[in-house]
Amino acid sequence: MDTLLLNADGTPLSHVPLSVVTWQVAMRLLFLEKVKTLKEYDNWTIRSQHLEMKVPSIVIMTEQVKWSKHLKYSRNNVYLRDDFTCQLQTTWRCKESHGKVKLAELTLDHVVPRSRGGKTNWTNVCTSCKECNSEKGNDHTVLPKKMPKKPTYYEILAKRKKLPIHIRDEEWKFYIDWPEDLIKVMPQPGEHGHK
Ligand SMILES: [Zn+2]
DSSP, X not given: OOEEEEXXXXXXXXXXXXXXXXXXXXXXXXHTTSEEEEEEEEEEEEEOSSOEEEEEEEEEESSOOOOOOOOOOOHHHHHHHTTTBOSOOOSHHHHHTTTBOXXXXXXXXXXXXXXXXXXXXXXXXXXXXXXXXXXXXXXXTOOOSSOOOOOOHHHHHHHHXXXXXXXXXXXXXXXXXXXXXXXXXXXOOOOOOOO
């Protein structure tokens, strides 16, 4: 994503996930005067037949948005809640590694299987390794070590902050509250022609 979206008070609208939008959305918000540009990319210009515009890197809301710290259910947030650890740990290989498997080996397990009407939500889904998950199959008597709960925004934020964050522009650093050594700046986009 291209553009950092700040609330009128200069803090990001959200940290998990970081409030970033595509340049197209940023442009639309600008035209609607919902936001103002704080900083543009030096070397990234959008051209159409009638228009040439620098892509905004940071925009700020013209009015403060009241924003409840609502935490979205997502695969990644479930992994974060469970510390990227398999919660079943039924196979010997998984037990041996205390459920710490590679990210590519992780999947989501429905405590009550979907085939039995189990929902996809915070309290019925936990992190599982693929091995334990396939061993469990549809055996609903296999339960996670602790039953999944809905975390708070701050619990997930604290866990997320221990992991690197990738940003598009060096200057975002001043606005995001993140450990300095975990901020990775991605290469700046070059000039893009826009048809
Ligand atoms: Zn496992």
